[in-house]
Amino acid sequence: MIEEIKNIVKESVDLKQSVIQNKDLLQDIERAVIIMLDAFKKNHTVWFCGNGGSAADAQHIAAELSGRFYFDRAPLPAEAMHVNTSYLTAVANDYSYDEIYARYLRGVGKEGDVLVGISTSGNSENIIKAQKVAQDKGIKIISFTGATGGKMKEASDCLLNVPSTVTPRIQEVHIMLGHIICEQVEKSLFKR
Secondary structure (H helix, E strand, C coil), X not given: CHHHHHXXXXXXHHHHHHHHHCHHHHHHHHHHXXXXXXXXXCCCCEEEEECCHHHHHHXXXXXXXXXXXXXXXXXXXXXXXXXXXXXXXXHHHHCCHHHHHHHHXXXXXXXXXXXXXXXXXXXXXXXXXXXXXXXXXXXXXXXXXXCCCHHHHHHXXXXXXXXXXXXXXHHHHHHHHHHHHHHHHHHHHCCC
16 A cells, blocks of 8 residues: 555656646746736636535635735635535526536626636536636636646636646646645735
C-alpha cells in the first residue's frame, strides 16, 4: 500500500510539474485573473458552478473571494450558485437538473459578470446551459476542465484545461489554480 500511496502523490506532483511547463495554460491562468479583476473593479459578480467535488471546489473558491484569502480586506461579490438547496431541489424537480444553473443565472446574472464553470470532463450539461445564458447576457465565461475542455471549451472566454483525464488529479489542480487566482486577485485589488 505504501508504494501505491507514493505513486498517487507522484502522479499529482508530475501533473503540477506539467502545469509549470505549459506556457499556454499559465497565460490562461493570468487571463482568468485579469477577467475577474476587471469584473470586480466594476462591481460585478463572479458566479461559480460545478457538480459533486467540482461544486465543492466552486464553493471553496467563491468563499475565498467573498470572505478573505491571505489577509483581512473588503469582501468581493463571488457566489457559488448551488448553495441554496431549496432552490436547487425545486428547479431540479420542477424543470430538470440540467436547468439549475441556467435558470439561476437568467435571474441574477448581469452583463459584465463572470461565470466560472468547473467540470473535470467539460461536458456537464447544466454548466453548458448556463454558459449559453451567460453568452446571451454578455457574461464572461471561465471554464476549469480536464485535458480536452469537452463541450465547455466552445463557449469559454478563458479555458483552464488541466492536462489530465484522471478526475482526482484534475480536481487537485483545479483547487490549486483557484487558490492562485484568489491570491493574485486579492494582491492586485488590496494593499496589505
